[in-house]
Amino acid sequence: MAKVLTSQAEDFPRWYQDVVSKAQLAENGPAKGQQVIRPTGFALWERMVDELDERIKETGTENASFPLLIPESYFAKEADHVEGFAPEVWMVTHGGGKELEEKLAVRPTSEAIIGEYMAKWTKSYRDLPLLLNQWANVMRYELRTRLFLRSSEFLWQEGHTAHASYEDAHAFTLRILHDVYADFMENVLAVPVLRGIKTVDERFAGALNTFCVEAFMRDNKALQMGTSHELGQNFSKAFNIQFQGEDGQQHLAWTTSWGTSTRMVGGLIMCHGDDSGLRVPPNLAPVQAHVMVVKDSDEVHAEAERIHAALKAAGVRAKLDLRGDVAFGRRAVDAELKGYPVRIEIGPRDLKEGQATIARRIAGTKEPVALDGVVKAVEAALEEDQKALFDEALDRRVSATREVATLAEAVEVAQTGLARVPWSAVGVEGEAEAAKSGVTVRCL
Amino acid sequence: MAKVLTSQAEDFPRWYQDVVSKAQLAENGPAKGQQVIRPTGFALWERMVDELDERIKETGTENASFPLLIPESYFAKEADHVEGFAPEVWMVTHGGGKELEEKLAVRPTSEAIIGEYMAKWTKSYRDLPLLLNQWANVMRYELRTRLFLRSSEFLWQEGHTAHASYEDAHAFTLRILHDVYADFMENVLAVPVLRGIKTVDERFAGALNTFCVEAFMRDNKALQMGTSHELGQNFSKAFNIQFQGEDGQQHLAWTTSWGTSTRMVGGLIMCHGDDSGLRVPPNLAPVQAHVMVVKDSDEVHAEAERIHAALKAAGVRAKLDLRGDVAFGRRAVDAELKGYPVRIEIGPRDLKEGQATIARRIAGTKEPVALDGVVKAVEAALEEDQKALFDEALDRRVSATREVATLAEAVEVAQTGLARVPWSAVGVEGEAEAAKSGVTVRCL
Ligand SMILES: [Zn+2]
Ligand SMILES: [Zn+2]
Numbered sequence: 001m002a003k004v005l006t007s008q009a010e011d012f013p014r015w016y017q018d019v020v021s022k023a024q025l026a027e028n029g030p031a032k033g034q035q036v037i038r039p040t041g042f043a044l045w046e047r048m049v050d051e052l053d054e055r056i057k058e059t060g061t062e063n064a065s066f067p068l069l070i071p072e073s074y075f076a077k078e079a080d081h082v083e084g085f086a087p088e089v090w091m092v093t094h095g096g097g098k099e100l101e102e103k104l105a106v107r108p109t110s111e112a113i114i115g116e117y118m119a120k121w122t123k124s125y126r127d128l129p130l131l132l133n134q135w136a137n138v139m140r141y142e143l144r145t146r147l148f149l150r151s152s153e154f155l156w157q158e159g160h161t162a163h164a165s166y167e168d169a170h171a172f173t174l175r176i177l178h179d180v181y182a183d184f185m186e187n188v189l190a191v192p193v194l195r196g197i198k199t200v201d202e203r204f205a206g207a208l209n210t211f212c213v214e215a216f217m218r219d220n221k222a223l224q225m226g227t228s229h230e231l232g233q234n235f236s237k238a239f240n241i242q243f244q245g246e247d248g249q250q251h252l253a254w255t256t257s258w259g260t261s262t263r264m265v266g267g268l269i270m271c272h273g274d275d276s277g278l279r280v281p282p283n284l285a286p287v288q289a290h291v292m293v294v295k296d297s298d299e300v301h302a303e304a305e306r307i308h309a310a311l312k313a314a315g316v317r318a319k320l321d322l323r324g325d326v327a328f329g330r331r332a333v334d335a336e337l338k339g340y341p342v343r344i345e346i347g348p349r350d351l352k353e354g355q356a357t358i359a360r361r362i363a364g365t366k367e368p369v370a371l372d373g374v375v376k377a378v379e380a381a382l383e384e385d386q387k388a389l390f391d392e393a394l395d396r397r398v399s400a401t402r403e404v405a406t407l408a409e410a411v412e413v414a415q416t417g418l419a420r421v422p423w424s425a426v427g428v429e430g431e432a433e434a435a436k437s438g439v440t441v442r443c444l
Numbered sequence: 445m446a447k448v449l450t451s452q453a454e455d456f457p458r459w460y461q462d463v464v465s466k467a468q469l470a471e472n473g474p475a476k477g478q479q480v481i482r483p484t485g486f487a488l489w490e491r492m493v494d495e496l497d498e499r500i501k502e503t504g505t506e507n508a509s510f511p512l513l514i515p516e517s518y519f520a521k522e523a524d525h526v527e528g529f530a531p532e533v534w535m536v537t538h539g540g541g542k543e544l545e546e547k548l549a550v551r552p553t554s555e556a557i558i559g560e561y562m563a564k565w566t567k568s569y570r571d572l573p574l575l576l577n578q579w580a581n582v583m584r585y586e587l588r589t590r591l592f593l594r595s596s597e598f599l600w601q602e603g604h605t606a607h608a609s610y611e612d613a614h615a616f617t618l619r620i621l622h623d624v625y626a627d628f629m630e631n632v633l634a635v636p637v638l639r640g641i642k643t644v645d646e647r648f649a650g651a652l653n654t655f656c657v658e659a660f661m662r663d664n665k666a667l668q669m670g671t672s673h674e675l676g677q678n679f680s681k682a683f684n685i686q687f688q689g690e691d692g693q694q695h696l697a698w699t700t701s702w703g704t705s706t707r708m709v710g711g712l713i714m715c716h717g718d719d720s721g722l723r724v725p726p727n728l729a730p731v732q733a734h735v736m737v738v739k740d741s742d743e744v745h746a747e748a749e750r751i752h753a754a755l756k757a758a759g760v761r762a763k764l765d766l767r768g769d770v771a772f773g774r775r776a777v778d779a780e781l782k783g784y785p786v787r788i789e790i791g792p793r794d795l796k797e798g799q800a801t802i803a804r805r806i807a808g809t810k811e812p813v814a815l816d817g818v819v820k821a822v823e824a825a826l827e828e829d830q831k832a833l834f835d836e837a838l839d840r841r842v843s844a845t846r847e848v849a850t851l852a853e854a855v856e857v858a859q860t861g862l863a864r865v866p867w868s869a870v871g872v873e874g875e876a877e878a879a880k881s882g883v884t885v886r887c888l
Contacts, residue, residue, distance in 0.1 A: 032539070042506070062483035071474050095535070104475055116474065132483070
């Protein structure tokens with residue numbers, strides 16, 4: 001097949017750009033750092049939303065919707081928060097042709113506005129825990145942007161909860177980290193993650209502690225895939241989130257916030273993609289099985305439709321491509337680019353032999369299968385290849401990780417992989433030192 | 445039970461406000477016309493999204509995501525469009541602490557930005573039809589606002605499609621109107637709708653024709669529930685959406701756009717609500733069956749859990765309320781307010797007699813049912829009450845509609861209902877005349 005992408009070895013960032021563009025996942029928007037997410041890319045995000053939303057709801061969290069625009073004065077209430085976000089804010093100054101009395105920030109995150117409402121809704125310990133989430137767009141002004149990975153606008157979910165005790169808030173922060181984020185990433189995205197705590201430097205503006213999940217990409221760099229923050233009583237103090245306890249006294253609540261975003265689409269591409277394009281894990285894939293006619297004829301057409309229907313009936317997310325008038329090679333390259341896990345190819349010759357060809361994007365195999373065995377073969381391939389993709393990613397990370405004893409060694413190893421070093425050998429000064437070599441402390 | 449709402453007969457707008465507030469559906473946001481949609485209200489919207497999204501996808505339309513902020517210059521490209529929307533726009537002038545070179549409008553709708561991309565993606569007739577939809581937030585500056593019905597920010601879906609011929613575009617506009625919007629509203633929301641064409645005055649800014657679905661509320665007024673616009677070649681000309689036809693020549697595409705929004709939540713409340721609160725149609729209801737312990741005991745608790753599990757296993761969306769320590773009366777009033785279709789009440793006395801009590805919000809009945817017959821009884825009630833709610837709404841509209849021959853009669857009838865009058869008796873001048881009496885021409 002023709003080479004359509006820059007290879008990863010040659011230029012990884014260029015390869016990434018090529019995949020995003022040629023698989024028609026996204027493109028740049030008209031203004032600085034904006035992105036247009038095209039149907040093929042958006043379908044990946046939709047599947048992520050479905051799977052995450054289910055897990056979020058299992059924790060008892062409910063979805064809600066808060067305003068896009070936040071009065072400037074709300075940010076001022078929590079000192080660290082405003083300091084952290086003020087430089088990144090996009091500001092609305094006019095509405096209906098007139099200048100507004102108070103400027104409104106396009107939300108970069110919603111702690112400030114949700115805190116205000118939590119204070120209204122939290123009267124008694126019976127109202128707690130208050131577990132809220134919203135799926136929304138947010139904006140942060142960015143100078144250097146890359147599609148999905150760093151953009152001025154992105155889509156995300158942001159969870160915001162209030163609890164009666166430190167212990168309950170702490171436990172919930174970790175529950176989200178493990179049962180929602182890590183579970184989803186490992187079992188659906190097939191991306192093995194490291195779970196840890198951010199250093200003070202990398203912490204969310206206004207948080208006590210930021211927990212995170214980090215994944216290892218094929219360029220031997222780590223990518224943050226999600227964060228879960230213990231906000232302690234910082235926001236409760238700023239927004240006066242109080243409740244009457246069982247003891248009849250007023251107490252300040254303990255709050256948390258946690259988020260994952262369209263950045264995960266970027267992580268997915270960089271963790272699993274290869275020189276032919278994307279490889280989408282079966283459990284995520286919006287299209288798990290792609291039924292293609294090689295060359296069209298009435299019989300081929302009918303058989304392709306039959307297989308497509310049988311796959312759907314078996315619960316497989318299947319897509320049917322009957323475009324016999326478009327060159328097969330071109331369509332096959334496109335399918336490889338988009339990374340559909342399994343391709344079922346049917347042509348007149350296959351049909352005569354009572355078989356179809358199954359091409360597996362992850363295993364890289366291409367084999368004939370008897371027509372009445374297609375559904376079973378597809379199901380088996382999906383299950384095997386989900387596991388294979390995870391194992392491959394895990395192996396890659398394990399081989400790239402070195403246990404080292406000193407900061408100097410860690411900085412050296414980090415040029416080509418991950419270093420595991422005792423925090424006592426790094427410390428806050430060491431972190432600043434390492435940053436000079438472009439190395440960051442990701443997880444404690 | 446205590447009266448918690450203003451009655452509809454006394455003051456309908458006040459009743460509406462009371463329901464929205466006391467059923468905890470939504471509240472006002474901090475800035476002008478903003479709204480906070482609370483979990484109970486948002487769950488209604490989430491169900492609407494699920495059902496509509498399924499129908500939208502069945503038409504072959506795919507979801508995508510376009511930027512929130514649109515350069516001012518984009519609006520200028522289609523003259524009617526800019527004229528219609530300019531007065532309603534919220535404007536971003538600063539980002540990252542600096543003034544922007546070009547002002548960016550918070551999208552009031554996305555024809556302008558999607559048109560720009562359609563032009564890039566539409567090269568040949570093979571690329572058509574191009575069927576796109578996005579679920580998004582939009583903002584329009586409003587002076588007089590009401591939660592869900594008219595707000596500065598709302599959530600919606602906006603479909604945008606491009607076609608190779610007038611006929612194909614026209615047919616698609618109607619397909620959305622009938623197979624997606626009307627089908628959803630009548631079969632899920634149990635809201636009978638009138639389908640028609642807007643007059644020139646009420647048409648979407650930049651459209652050839654605006655089709656709409658209108659529903660009849662309990663205050664005898666019509667509410668627009670959705671619109672589907674034929675944009676002709678207006679936007680294709682403005683944005684240069686061209687394609688090479690089968691004839692090898694360049695042609696302008698024919699485009700459409702269509703939308704429904706969180707306003708439907710307001711319509712649902714006003715079409716079905718009564719003096720005790722909301723009545724949610726079973727096919728929509730996020731909670732179809734609400735299992736409540738009247739007074740808690742180990743046996744009651746166990747039986748309530750068993751029934752809850754049995755309902756879920758049967759595919760009923762069920763919720764379990766085990767708060768035996770909160771007064772039953774208070775919880776029952778809350779359930780009536782929130783309008784869950786069926787309530788299953790279990791107390792120690794019921795249990796002794798081997799039964800539970802089934803309270804139906806729509807039929808208004810309350811009857812004992814043997815414990816092993818609960819699931820069947822619930823399923824039957826859900827089916828019956830979905831139909832009953834639709835029939836009731838249809839009857840109400842039919843009795844309130846009068847066939848009249850002249851404009852004067854129509855204006856009189858419109859004070860308390862709907863008038864059906866020949867357009868030849870109204871005309872553009874008549875429409876302006878009627879407007880003086882606060883009467884609008886809704887459907888042709
Ligand atoms: Zn970490
Ligand atoms: Zn109409």
